[in-house]
Amino acid sequence: MSEAAEDVKKPKEPLFSKKNKKLITDPLTDNNPITIQVLGICSALAITVQVEQAFWMSVSVIFVMVFGNLVVSLLRNLIPSRVRIIVQLVIVASLVIIVNELLQAFVPDVSEKLSVFVGLIITNCIIMGRFEAFAMSNKPFPSILDAVGNALGYAWILIVVALVREVFGSGKIWGFEIFGSNLPGEESGIYEMGYMNNNMMILPPMALIVVGIIIWIQRTRNKELVEEH
Amino acid sequence: MESTLDIFVKAIFSENMIFAYFLGMCSYLAVSKTVKTAVGLGAAVIFVLGITIPINYLLENFVLKEGALEWLNPAYGKSGDSTIDLSFLSFIMFIAVIASMVQLVEMLVEKFAPALYGALGIFLPLIAVNCSILGGSLFMQDRQYSTIGDATMFGIGSGIGWFLAIVAIAAIREKIRYSNVPPALRGLGITFIITGLMGIAFMSFMGIKYVDDKAEKVEKQEVKTTQVINVKTQK
Numbered sequence: 001m002s003e004a005a006e007d008v009k010k011p012k013e014p015l016f017s018k019k020n021k022k023l024i025t026d027p028l029t030d031n032n033p034i035t036i037q038v039l040g041i042c043s044a045l046a047i048t049v050q051v052e053q054a055f056w057m058s059v060s061v062i063f064v065m066v067f068g069n070l071v072v073s074l075l076r077n078l079i080p081s082r083v084r085i086i087v088q089l090v091i092v093a094s095l096v097i098i099v100n101e102l103l104q105a106f107v108p109d110v111s112e113k114l115s116v117f118v119g120l121i122i123t124n125c126i127i128m129g130r131f132e133a134f135a136m137s138n139k140p141f142p143s144i145l146d147a148v149g150n151a152l153g154y155a156w157i158l159i160v161v162a163l164v165r166e167v168f169g170s171g172k173i174w175g176f177e178i179f180g181s182n183l184p185g186e187e188s189g190i191y192e193m194g195y196m197n198n199n200m201m202i203l204p205p206m207a208l209i210v211v212g213i214i215i216w217i218q219r220t221r222n223k224e225l226v227e228e229h
Numbered sequence: 230m231e232s233t234l235d236i237f238v239k240a241i242f243s244e245n246m247i248f249a250y251f252l253g254m255c256s257y258l259a260v261s262k263t264v265k266t267a268v269g270l271g272a273a274v275i276f277v278l279g280i281t282i283p284i285n286y287l288l289e290n291f292v293l294k295e296g297a298l299e300w301l302n303p304a305y306g307k308s309g310d311s312t313i314d315l316s317f318l319s320f321i322m323f324i325a326v327i328a329s330m331v332q333l334v335e336m337l338v339e340k341f342a343p344a345l346y347g348a349l350g351i352f353l354p355l356i357a358v359n360c361s362i363l364g365g366s367l368f369m370q371d372r373q374y375s376t377i378g379d380a381t382m383f384g385i386g387s388g389i390g391w392f393l394a395i396v397a398i399a400a401i402r403e404k405i406r407y408s409n410v411p412p413a414l415r416g417l418g419i420t421f422i423i424t425g426l427m428g429i430a431f432m433s434f435m436g437i438k439y440v441d442d443k444a445e446k447v448e449k450q451e452v453k454t455t456q457v458i459n460v461k462t463q464k
Contacts, residue, residue, distance in 0.1 A: 038417060041254040042360035085357060086328050093321040101317065116367035119320050123360040125255040204249055205428030212414070212421035219413035227416030 023145040027153035033126045034157045035215045036225060040126035045161070045207035047117050051174045054162035056103065056110045057117065058155030062148070064095045064121055065130065069147035072135040079136075088131045089122065096121050126154055161210045169201030233382050236374070240386030242434035246361045247394040248427060253361030257395050258420060260352070267399035268392075273352045275388030277334065278365050281327050282384030285366040286377050288326065293319050323366045331357045361391055398424060 033039045040061075047053045071091050072079075079087050100118045103111040111118070121127070130150055135143045166172055171179040171191075180189015182197065200206055219225045231239075246252045253274070260270045291297055295314040296307030305313045335353040339346045356362060365387050374380040401423055410419050 035417075038258050039255055041258070042252055042364075045251040045254070085354075086325075089324050089328055089357070090321065093324050097317060097320055100320070116364060116371055119323075119367045120252070120360050120364055122320060122324055123358050123363045125358065125360075128358050203429070203432065204251070205425040205432070207251070208421045208425035208428065212418050212425065215418040215421065216411070216414050219418065223412075226412050 020142060020145050023142060024149035024152070027146075027149040028156065029153075029218075030222060030225065032153045032157065032218075033129075033150050034154055034211070035218055037126075037129070039129045040124045040154055041211075042120060042124065045211065046204065047114055048158060048162040048165055048207050048210075049169070049202055050113075050166050050172075051159060051162045053110060053113055054158045055174075056107060057114060058151070058158050060096075060099045060103065060118060061121060061124065061126075061154055062151040063099055064092060065127055065147040065151040066144055067095055068092055068127055069130055069135040069143040070140055072131045073138060073140045073143035076136050076138075084136070085128075088128060092122050092127055126150055157211070157214065160214065161207055164210050165201045165206060168198045169206075171197050231379075233379050236379050237382040237386040240383050241390040241393070242431060244387075245390040245394060245431055246364065246387050247391060247424070248431040250364065252364040253359045253391060256355060256359050257391075257398070257424075258417070260355075261395050261399040261402055261420070264396060264399045264403060266352075267395045269348050270352045270355070271388075271392030271395045272348070273356055274359065274361060274391050275385060277327075277331060277353075277356050277362055278384040278388035278391075279381065280334065280384075281330050281362060282365050282369050283377055283381045284326055284330065285323050286369055286374070286380040288322060289319065289370050293322060319367075319370060323370075324363060327362050327366070328357045361387065394427070397427065 027033055031037065034041060047057050068088075068091055072088060075087075096119065099121070100111070103114070103118060130147060134146045138146070163173065166174075167178070171177060171182060177189075179195065180191050181187060182191040243249070247254065247257055256270060261267050289297070291300065293315045295316060296305065296309070296312050297315075298313050299306035299309070302309075304310045331353055335346075338353070365384055368387075369380050369383060372383075374383060398420065402420065405419065405423075414422070
């Protein structure tokens with residue numbers, strides 16, 4: 001009934017109406033899944049040492065999220081609410097198995113580096129969070145947009161953190177040496193003048209500190225997001 | 230070969246679930262506002278990790294691994310004619326075990342230990358989607374522990390490590406409420422940075438290593454013999 005009523009109210013909603021656009025743009029900034037909603041940090045930070053890993057992780061999450069949200073949204077009226085968590089877990093797990101097989105087939109070395117973290121997409125809180133909060137109560141098309149928005153919001157934070165850590169930690173972007181070679185004895189570029197990589201950046205705790213700094217910048221720019229203690 | 234004690238201590242300190250792998254960060258950040266709730270969730274995590282990892286270990290070694298179904302029919306074994314490798318199913322099997330175990334544990338605890346249920350009750354359903362539980366099982370699969378005892382100790386150790394981390398951050402967050410944190414960092418931002426600093430502190434546990442008595446003796450003997458050889462060559 002309520003859906004029918006909505007249809008009457010808005011007889012012709014354009015494909016990319018303002019509301020739908022907001023579904024994509026909101027999670028990128030003011031409602032970012034990582035920095036504002038605090039979801040999905042579990043599997044995110046451990047793989048941000050290199051941009052390449054972060055990129056493939058983001059692609060996997062976008063894939064799982066879009067199809068997961070679509071499937072859950074299509075099934076939303078069929079899933080009994082008491083067992084919904086298990087049903088959602090099974091949907092995500094099947095999608096993650098597909099992603100894992102594809103990664104192993106096409107980018108085997110990346111798949112090896114990501115190791116268990118591909119599997120951990122299953123328990124990525126963003127995915128379960130979006131299923132619960134959006135896909136279970138919305139139509140398929142907005143659900144896809146919501147998934148794309150949230151997954152991109154997750155992806156850009158991941159890639160920015162990886163970029164900072166790779167540039168300062170090992171002087172590379174996607175494996176290319178941007179500051180010249182730092183092999184002992186044959187230094188070139190700025191290494192010749194005595195520049196050294198910050199090895200600290202490669203250690204796991206620095207990922208947290210970089211995200212902390214992103215949060216700081218974001219909340220300084222938009223005072224509305226500041227939390228009380 | 231690592232000793233069981235070594236695996237246990239490593240799981241608590243140098244390979245801490247939170248500080249080294251960031252597993253279970255979501256609930257870690259969401260439920261660490263007071264020490265009391267943090268203790269409840271931490272205890273529930275130890276409990277569930279200690280139960281699910283041995284079960285998943287058995288599942289891995291008798292069903293999923295390549296050739297693990299040998300006990301059904303020798304032909305399914307590694308050297309048999311029709312080897313069966315079900316390891317691609319491990320994600321879905323592990324998560325199913327975890328979800329159902331959590332449900333089962335919740336029901337059993339409610340029936341037989343109402344007091345414990347009062348303390349853990351609300352946290353148990355949350356745990357099915359806690360990354361550290363699935364992460365523990367996946368690490369167990371990745372590292373190929375040789376006995377079920379090792380796997381169980383790894384599970385309990387990881388749980389204790391997680392417990393330590395969440396109780397510590399909860400205590401710090403209770404105190405930090407009275408400090409003058411820059412407004413934009415309040416709440417989430419400062420928690421991230423403190424966790425990072427705690428992680429750096431935990432990295433100093435990395436060198437800890439426990440060696441079996443036997444292995445140590447062999448090592449000492451080797452050192453002696455090499456010293457003798459060195460002396461001889463010097464002469």
